[in-house]
Amino acid sequence: MTKSDYRYIYIGYLIVVILTALWLNNKYKLSDTPQNTASLIANTSELLGLAIALTEIFILSRVTDRIKRSIENLQSYSDISNVSIFLSQTKDDLIGRKYGKAILRLEKVRDVYQESLPASELENTTSVHRINFDKLNSIISTLTMAENSFGNLPTTDLQEFVTFLTSFNETLTSLKMTFKNSIL
Incomplete structure (x- = not known):
């Protein structure tokens, strides 16, 4: 797979992270104040960034292995x-x-x-x-x-x-x- 094939995985990550954030918000009432809402958005962004970074690491290791071979x-x-x-x-x-x-x-x-x-x-x-x-x-x-x-x-x-x-x-x-x- 080329790198462009992975771009659709990010959409899945985005959906999973947003759904997780909404579920946590409904269950624990995390956004009852504007400060908590901002915190929830920041944490959601960090989770999404982490997921994207991990995907990039996996992509780079796969490409590196292919180059070595x-x-x-x-x-x-x-x-x-x-x-x-x-x-x-x-x-x-x-x-x-x-x-x-x-x-x-x-x-x-x-x-x-x-x-x-x-x-x-x-x-x-x-x-x-x-x-x-x-x-x-x-x-x-x-x-x-x-x-x-x-x-x-x-x-x-x-x-x-x-x-x-x-x-x-x-x-x-x-x-x-x-x-x-x-x-x-």
């Missing part, structure tokens, strides 16, 4: 946009058998991916994001072992890794669009 989504969108570049470079590193560079880039990709997702997605072992996260960890472990043993990976494994990174890039593109839509 949009900024977080913008940061995630920006981070995920950079990941596509890392994935392309990682594929080149794998083909060139530069495992050390590939490991560093994949760790960066994994970290950004983990930070961009809600914890519930990574806790759910059947979610696509959790499966991708586990596959990234598996590739990093395999590349680390290959680099430490100065061995080469079989071509089929490298092709499998490149295929996964290509499909993972498509997943990131859809995630990026989700963040973009939530920003707008």
